[in-house]
Amino acid sequence: xxxxxxxxxxxxxxxxxxxxxxxxxxxxxxxxxxxxxxxxxxxxxxxxxxxxxxxxxxxxxxxxxxxxxxxxxxxxxxxxxxxxxxxxxxxxxxxxxxxxxxxxxxxxxxxxxxxxxxxxxxxxxxxxxxxxxxxxxxxxxxxxxxxxxxxxxxxxxxxxxxxxxxxxxxxxxxxxxxxxxxxxxxxxxxxxxxxxxxxxxxxxxxxxxxxxxxxxxxxxxxxxxxxxxxxxxxxxxxxxxxxxxxxxxxxxxxxxxxxxxxxxxxxxxxxxxxxxxxxxxxxxxxxxxxxxxxxxxxxxxxxxxxxxxxxxxxxxxxxxxxxxxxxxxxxxxxxxxxxxxxxxxxxxxxxxxxxxxxxxxxxxxxxxxxxxxxxxxxxxxxxxxxxxxxxxxxxxxxxxxxxxxxxxxxxxxxxxxxxxxxxxxxxxxxxxxxxxxxxxxxxxxxxxxxxxxxxxxxxxxxxxxxxxxxxxxxxxxxxxxxxxxxxxxxxxxxxxxxxxxxxxxxxxxxxxxxxxxxxxxx
Numbered sequence: 001x002x003x004x005x006x007x008x009x010x011x012x013x014x015x016x017x018x019x020x021x022x023x024x025x026x027x028x029x030x031x032x033x034x035x036x037x038x039x040x041x042x043x044x045x046x047x048x049x050x051x052x053x054x055x056x057x058x059x060x061x062x063x064x065x066x067x068x069x070x071x072x073x074x075x076x077x078x079x080x081x082x083x084x085x086x087x088x089x090x091x092x093x094x095x096x097x098x099x100x101x102x103x104x105x106x107x108x109x110x111x112x113x114x115x116x117x118x119x120x121x122x123x124x125x126x127x128x129x130x131x132x133x134x135x136x137x138x139x140x141x142x143x144x145x146x147x148x149x150x151x152x153x154x155x156x157x158x159x160x161x162x163x164x165x166x167x168x169x170x171x172x173x174x175x176x177x178x179x180x181x182x183x184x185x186x187x188x189x190x191x192x193x194x195x196x197x198x199x200x201x202x203x204x205x206x207x208x209x210x211x212x213x214x215x216x217x218x219x220x221x222x223x224x225x226x227x228x229x230x231x232x233x234x235x236x237x238x239x240x241x242x243x244x245x246x247x248x249x250x251x252x253x254x255x256x257x258x259x260x261x262x263x264x265x266x267x268x269x270x271x272x273x274x275x276x277x278x279x280x281x282x283x284x285x286x287x288x289x290x291x292x293x294x295x296x297x298x299x300x301x302x303x304x305x306x307x308x309x310x311x312x313x314x315x316x317x318x319x320x321x322x323x324x325x326x327x328x329x330x331x332x333x334x335x336x337x338x339x340x341x342x343x344x345x346x347x348x349x350x351x352x353x354x355x356x357x358x359x360x361x362x363x364x365x366x367x368x369x370x371x372x373x374x375x376x377x378x379x380x381x382x383x384x385x386x387x388x389x390x391x392x393x394x395x396x397x398x399x400x401x402x403x404x405x406x407x408x409x410x411x412x413x414x415x416x417x418x419x420x421x422x423x424x425x426x427x428x429x430x431x432x433x434x435x436x437x438x439x440x441x442x443x444x445x446x447x448x449x450x451x452x453x454x455x456x457x458x459x460x461x462x463x464x465x466x467x468x469x470x471x472x473x474x475x476x477x478x479x480x481x482x483x484x485x486x487x488x489x490x491x492x493x494x495x496x497x498x499x500x501x502x503x504x505x506x507x508x509x510x511x512x513x514x515x516x517x518x519x520x521x522x
Contacts, residue, residue, distance in 0.1 A: 007059070008098040010177050013170075015052040019098065020059050025131040026098040028178070030062025033170040034089035034163065037143055043155040043245040045162040046089055062090035064119035065144045066253055068261035073320035077399075078407070079421040080113070081121045091167055092120055094127035094137040095179045102179035105186065105447045108171055109139040110164060112191030112218070112407065115276045116145045116264060124422050129415035133443045136180035140167040142196075145260050146235060146248065149276035151228040155245035157281045164196050165205065165284060172209050186212040186446040190410060194218025199278050202289035202298040210299065212449055214442065215306040216413070217406055219376035220289035223277025230274035234263045290376055294383035303449035304384060305442070306377045307391035310466075311403035313365025315425075318401040326361040337364040341371040343487065350483040366480070374477055375484050381456040388456040389445070392476065394466030395434055398427025404466070412438040412465070437470045 007018045008026045019028035034046035041047055063085030070078055097104065107130055111118040120139035127137030140163075142148060148160025156162075172182045187210045189197040198220025200206050201213045229243075236243035238259050239251055248256065267273030280287060292298035317323040326333045334348055341347070351363045358366075381388040393409040402408070402425070411422030417430040441451040441463070453472050454461040460475040 009055055010098055012174050012177070014049050016055045017058040018055045019093075023128060023132070024096070025128050026093075026095050026178075027128070028058040028093040028095075028098075029060055030087075030090045031056075031058055031093065032062070032087055032090050033140075033167045036086040037089060037147070037159070037163075038086050042249050043147070043150070043152065043159060045156060045159055046166045049089075061092065061119075061121040062141065063088040064121055065141055066147060066257055067113075067117050067119075067144050068257045068264075070117065071261075073322075077315070077319060077402075077425050079122055079124070079424060080117050080119065081123075083119075083121055088141055088143070089163055089166070090120075091138055091140045091170070092127070093175075093178050094131035096131045096134060096136075097179035099179055100176050103176075103181040103184075104134055104136050104179050105184045106136045106138065106171065106175050106180040106182070107186045107188055107214075107442075107446045108168060109137065110142070110187070110189035110193035110196050111139070112189065112193045113144070115149050115160065115192045115278075116260065118144070118192075122421065123419050124410050124414055124416045126414060126416050126419075129439055130443065130446075133439075135443055135446050136175060136178055138167075138171055138175070140164065142167070145276060146232065146256065149228070149278065150232050150245075150248070151225060151279060152232065152243065152245040152248070157279050158284060161196060161199065161278050161284060164200060165203070168200065168206065168209055184211050184446075185209060186214060188214035188216070188442075188446075189218065190216040190407065191218045195221055195278065198293070199285060199289045201302060202292040203284055204286065204298070205284055207299075210302060212303045212305070212445065213299075214445065215304065215377070216409065217308050217312060217373060219373055220293055220380070221278075221376065222280050222285060222288055223275065225279050227274050228277055228279060231263060231267070231276055234266070234274060235259050238263065290380065293380055296383070302387070303445070304380070304388045305391070305445045305451055306381065306388065307393065307462075308369070308373055308377070309404045309406055309408055310392055310394040311365070311396075312369045312373065312406040313361075314401065314403045315406035315408075317361055317365060318405070323361045323401060326364055327359045330360050333360055333364050337367050341367060343367070343371070347483055347487055351480070354479055370477070370480050370484065375481060378460075378477070378481050385457050386455050387449075389451050389453065389463070390456055390461070391441075391451075391463040391465060392473075393438075394464050395431070396467075397425060398429055399425070409438065409465070411435070413442055415439045434465060434470070438465050441470075 007020045009016055009018045017028050017031055019026050032049040035049045061083055064083045065088045120141050125139055130137040142163035143160040151157055175182055187197045194215040195218040197213050198215055201210055233243045241247040267275040381390055394404050396403045397408055408425055411417040412435040415435055416422050417435050445451040453463040461472050462476050464471055464473050
């Protein structure tokens with residue numbers, strides 16, 4: 001806890017911290033917002049950290065939550081540094097004015113990673129650009145995988161979501177000391193982080209804590225409890241232990257992570273299957289968050305910025321050559337997607353008509369993306385006209401096959417596209433003008449609630465960030481959304497049978513498909 005005597009010092013409810021000035025911005029890293037979630041606190045809601053005396057050094061990122069590394073297929077595209085240590089419930093603050101009185105807008109960032117990977121230490125998530133533009137930026141670590149989102153009979157559900165809530169409460173109580181305005185907090189997340197953002201926005205306990213929200217490639221949703229239980233039970237079966245928190249707490253952490261990664265390969269965004277997720281718990285999550293937000297009972301005055309990338313699915317299918325495998329599987333993969341989405345034959349027929357030259361992988365990818373993401377976000381925007389703003393990121397990666405894939409927009413939003421970690425996904429030559437446009441829109445939204453294009457109304461304006469200047473298009477996804485709206489007016493179709501194929505060949509193909517896709521729900 002020794003500290004460099006030249007950095008800025010700020011008091012928190014648990015003790016003072018000393019940060020560093022970097023490029024004219026004050027940075028504080030690794031500040032505990034809760035106690036280490038191990039020992040008697042394991043699988044339990046977070047508790048306040050122990051106060052410390054003197055001044056705590058906050059120069060380096062704190063420990064990251066336990067997590068398995070990305071698979072060989074995805075590691076070339078995504079960075080996920082691991083910092084060892086138990087004190088993993090920590091956060092970071094970037095601020096241009098570290099002191100009370102500035103009252104600057106605040107943006108709180110929840111990272112993605114399928115609730116199993118990711119951290120605030122990912123270099124792409126550097127908050128310096130936001131701070132230079134007058135926004136106090138906070139990034140949060142929270143428990144992942146079975147530690148944060150397992151479901152046990154002898155432990156409360158959603159400890160990882162309770163971590164996010166505890167961090168949000170810490171920000172609301174403390175951020176004024178770092179120059180922020182607790183009345184202008186924007187909660188922002190991507191993928192799993194966007195799901196957490198939407199769930200917290202809908203939570204009655206967060207009333208008065210969130211002024212605005214940004215949902216990047218993730219809708220407000222909860223998981224089926226049985227689906228989460230199956231994930232825990234499969235891990236327990238492999239470990240040959242009871243499916244209880246007490247039994248899991250006795251397992252070596254390295255073995256637990258390895259088992260989690262092995263079992264996780266059986267699930268994916270495309271094929272479904274057991275997975276970790278946020279569940280309705282009767283407390284922090286009393287009901288389905290999408291219903292709460294669309295019926296007007298939750299956060300009725302909050303402005304929303306929401307969107308997706310044009311080719312989300314390509315990050316799930318391109319690594320490891322999976323796109324070609326899905327095309328070769330043809331009707332097998334299409335039937336699997338229909339079952340995943342509980343869709344009748346009219347849905348893929350409609351996509352074929354809209355994309356006459358598309359292969360099976362594109363049809364499957366866009367179907368699943370629309371079902372899981374675009375349809376819920378359209379529903380949410382329709383329910384909140386005048387205060388919702390939608391975007392589509394359409395700039396294609398310079399790497400072969402990725403297109404405008406899932407997570408590609410992050411380097412543009414953060415203004416970190418020149419970092420090697422951003423180039424792993426974008427390639428060389430990402431346009432700085434596009435990054436400036438996206439970043440400026442996010443800053444403006446955090447400050448004013450208006451990103452700079454028309455709010456959602458009956459004309460369905462969507463801001464497109466792609467090649468050339470950003471521009472507003474009206475109803476660019478309406479044709480696809482209409483297919484699902486029409487299907488929702490007829491009785492739910494029976495689950496589709498997978499066409500027969502030679503047993504060994506089909507089994508091997510589907511196993512490869514699950515193994516490759518299941519490595520990531522970033």
